[in-house]
Amino acid sequence: MRKSGSDPQRTREKILARATAEFAARGYSGARVDAIARRCGLAKNMLYHYFGSKEGLFIAVLERMYETLRAGQRDFAIRGSDPVEAMRQLVAHTFAALAEHGEAIALLNDENLHKGRHAKRSKRIRALYDPLVDTIREVLRRGADQGIFRRDIDPVTLYLSLSSLAYHYLSNQHTLNAAFGIDFTAAARRKAWLAHITDMIISYCRSEASAAVRRPHAS
Amino acid sequence: MRKSGSDPQRTREKILARATAEFAARGYSGARVDAIARRCGLAKNMLYHYFGSKEGLFIAVLERMYETLRAGQRDFAIRGSDPVEAMRQLVAHTFAALAEHGEAIALLNDENLHKGRHAKRSKRIRALYDPLVDTIREVLRRGADQGIFRRDIDPVTLYLSLSSLAYHYLSNQHTLNAAFGIDFTAAARRKAWLAHITDMIISYCRSEASAAVRRPHAS
DNA sequence: TGGTGTATTGACCATTTGGTCAATACATGG
């Protein structure tokens, strides 16, 4: 069914990988189908053969990206360990996964530019984040039971907080550099930032749910 | 020097405004020069007449955007008021400025996709953030002097923290919606998020600089 | 009043871009 040295599976994967690089580097609109084909050393037709269209290829890239990102967060070993340590690991894993997968950030930003057109269609994404939320809820509960975390923390809100702190630093590196003249790429600075956001998250979990802090003037 | 009903200044502004909308909606690569011209009701040549090239127009849009964003943060009245209130206002102003200027977020993300190519050339951006950092430093100092803030907080780190919390929520609305099935656009939810991040930032400023929290295992 | 320079336009262009067609090579099942 196939030509001599050909390996369809491998070809597909190669296209997916190179396409991810191209889409991440230039965005959906900036990415060129011809460029991807060239990167693959294949005739452009192969992309259409396997993925139908540029958009089809982009969707495949997106779904693969979500799976990769999920894999990075999945094995975050929190079972048994104490809540503070679990929280620390959650932050570290989230930051590491994003730092390792710059393409994911670029693709997510592109998706948001287009109002999440593709992401909203995919049911898989939702199923992917639910277990994460459950885990966080569990950690928070244990922390509260032990009397070291406040009891009024919503797991989604907490995850949003920590992913904001992890994501923004990596996503906006270059404009932040332009604004503050600091090289946020440097390993030492990244490490310091991770330490800081860990501090912040845990500090928040431990803080008193003081009404004076949360709304001094009412709202 | 000019045609009958023409007003070059106004024309320029109109182009800038419509171009901002187009670039923000589709990104630099996705934006079409013809589309901008059509939005303006002008011959495409006008864009080249005033801005030289698509990139020249984009740079003009970017610089205008930075100025607009700065204007939104400038009048954040912190003089005299107590540090906690000042911090609260800083967070509120930052969030409001970003919420009001969705185009700014889109443009910044696009810049980051291209590694801040244009932003890094502009000297004005840097000059724009320095006074903000100074103000924050001052607020932190007053808070520390009054014994209500910890003393080891770096102003840039603090600004990065709060802008992460404000920016990410707005920037990633759509993919977050896909992931959690929550409508983050809703006014009530936005208000709640602002309250939350304010809480978090102030809670952090007030927290003890406990070594046990920051690095329990050493690093 | 007539010349000069700017605002503005319609027509045009080379190149790029996403996408298609028809053909070829070949492994496998009947």
Next chain:
DNA sequence: CCATGTATTGACCAAATGGTCAATACACCA
């Protein structure tokens, strides 16, 4: 061993795209 279906390719296409040219209209200064 031949028919079938898939992997793969070179050639090609219409449309879109960033950009340019030459011309026109008009306000202002000499």
